[in-house]
Structure formats: structure tokens, C-alpha cells
Amino acid sequence: MLLLLAGGRAVAQEITPPADIEAAALAALGLEGTASEARVDQALRLAxxxxxxxxxxxxxxxxxxxxxxxxxxxxxxxVRVSRQAQVAVLTRPVAAGEAITAADVAVRQRGIGAASPGDWVDPEQVVGQTATRALAPGAALAGGDLAEGRLLQRGDPVVLVSREGGIEVRMPGRSLGRAAPGDTVAVENTGSRRIVRGRLVGDGVVEVMR
Structure with a gap:
């Protein structure tokens, strides 16, 4: 507490403990009970x-x-944010386009910093998915690291699907880039040599974007 002089005598003034300020800050971010740290000067004297x-x-x-x-x-x-979560971790190197097997994955408790647990892959849903990029062993798997279905590589043959007015036309094509399911990719129509952009909607199937 602070000591003030009033009428020649010392009067105590109550202060807010820095610990109370820290607790309020952590609660505002939903970080109670975590290893996160609110940084308040312990010499601070607020009424x-x-x-x-x-x-x-x-x-x-x-x-x-x-x-x-x-x-x-x-x-x-x-606030220094530190969260822990059960995350899926690779046990070996995995190349882009390679399918994940049960033997490739372990579940570990890891610090995930400011990210929320929802940013990471559910360990139960990893097996059978495809790596969208090269992944190192020990890496915690985030949502953008995996995709359902085969990864399309540059030069792969594809089926181009064009829909207009209730009519569907299918044409052979060749991928000009790499794409995970749902991604957009440039494709060459091997018949007309025209280059179009489309969305990978299935295994080797690209829907032309309009």
C-alpha cells in the first residue's frame, strides 16, 4: 500500500494487487488455468x-x-499466450501427395502458442488424408497440411468439366500446377490447347470456373 501524509500523520492508501490485474487480463482472453502469462510490473501501484x-x-x-x-x-x-492441446504428430517424413497411414501418426501434448486447438487436425481424422506439402517428423498437423483425396501434380491428366445452361461437357486436359481437392489450378485443354482455370472437385476432375 501507499503511504500519504495527511495532517502530519501517515495515512495508508489501498492498492490493486498486480496479481488481480494479471488474473483479469488472462480471464479476458479465456486463458485461466493455462501456462499463459500476463505481464504486469510488480512495482505498479494503482488505487x-x-x-x-x-x-x-x-x-x-x-x-x-x-x-x-x-x-x-x-x-x-x-499477454504471453501458451496453450496445450492433444495434437496429431507425424512419426516419419511424409512427401507432398503421400497418403497418411495409422503408423505415420502419434498423438502428443504440445504447446500451440496463440493458436486455438481448433486450428489443428483431429487425430482421429488424419489417416487416409493426403499431405499437401512435404512434412517433417514431429510436426503437429494443421488443417492446411492435409486434404481428402489425391493431390493433383503438374503434368497429371485430368478431366475438364464445363457446365452451362444445364449442359455438361467433358474434355481431356493436363494440369499445369499442383492442387489439393478444392483448390483452383490452371489446366490446358489438350484438344484446343486453351488454358483455363478450374477447381479440383474430385480425383482428377477439374470443374472450369466462369
Missing amino acids: ACSTPLAASATGPRTVQVACNDAPGWRIYVP
């Missing part, structure tokens, strides 16, 4: 608040903590 501290996130790693008394106070608290 005690007669109402609960108000805290609101101003960014993924910053929180405004305020006392709404009159005159009150407000400060910005930086």
Missing part, C-alpha cells in the same frame, strides 16, 4: 477499486484492464 475490474481484449495478446471508479484508471496488459 484499489471498489468495483470488479473491467477487462477487454484489444488484440490476441493485449488486454485493457480498467477500474471504473471516479476517477479510476486503465492500463494495457501484454
Whole structure:
């Protein structure tokens, strides 16, 4: 607490403990019970608040903590985010376009930083999916690392599908790039030599975009 002089004698002024400010900041980001750390100067001396501290996130790693008394106070608290989650981890190197087998995957507890657990692949849904890029052993698998179905490689033959007015036309083509299912890719119509862009909608099937 602070000591102020009033009428020649010392008067104690209550302060808000830095730990209370830290707790409010972590709660605003939903990080209670994690290894995350709110960084508040332990020498900080702010007046005690007669109402609960108000805290609101101003960014993924910053929180405004305020006392709404009159005159009150407000400060910005930086937060070091540290979360843990059960994630799927590769046990061997996997090349782009290679299918993932059960023997390739283990489940490990890992720190995932500021990401949420939802950004990572459900370990139960990894097997049978295709790597969209080369992946190293020990890497935690994120959503963009895998796709369902075969990865299309440059030079692969494809079927071009064009739909208009209820009419569907299929033509042979050749991929000019690599694509995971759902991605767009440039394709050469091997009959007309025309280059078009389309979306990979199935195994070797590209729907022309209009």
C-alpha cells in the first residue's frame, strides 16, 4: 500500500494487487488455468477499486484492464499466450501427395502458442488424408497440411468439366500446377490447347470456373 501524509500523520492508501490485474487480463482472453502469462510490473501501484475490474481484449495478446471508479484508471496488459492441446504428430517424413497411414501418426501434448486447438487436425481424422506439402517428423498437423483425396501434380491428366445452361461437357486436359481437392489450378485443354482455370472437385476432375 501507499503511504500519504495527511495532517502530519501517515495515512495508508489501498492498492490493486498486480496479481488481480494479471488474473483479469488472462480471464479476458479465456486463458485461466493455462501456462499463459500476463505481464504486469510488480512495482505498479494503482488505487484499489471498489468495483470488479473491467477487462477487454484489444488484440490476441493485449488486454485493457480498467477500474471504473471516479476517477479510476486503465492500463494495457501484454499477454504471453501458451496453450496445450492433444495434437496429431507425424512419426516419419511424409512427401507432398503421400497418403497418411495409422503408423505415420502419434498423438502428443504440445504447446500451440496463440493458436486455438481448433486450428489443428483431429487425430482421429488424419489417416487416409493426403499431405499437401512435404512434412517433417514431429510436426503437429494443421488443417492446411492435409486434404481428402489425391493431390493433383503438374503434368497429371485430368478431366475438364464445363457446365452451362444445364449442359455438361467433358474434355481431356493436363494440369499445369499442383492442387489439393478444392483448390483452383490452371489446366490446358489438350484438344484446343486453351488454358483455363478450374477447381479440383474430385480425383482428377477439374470443374472450369466462369
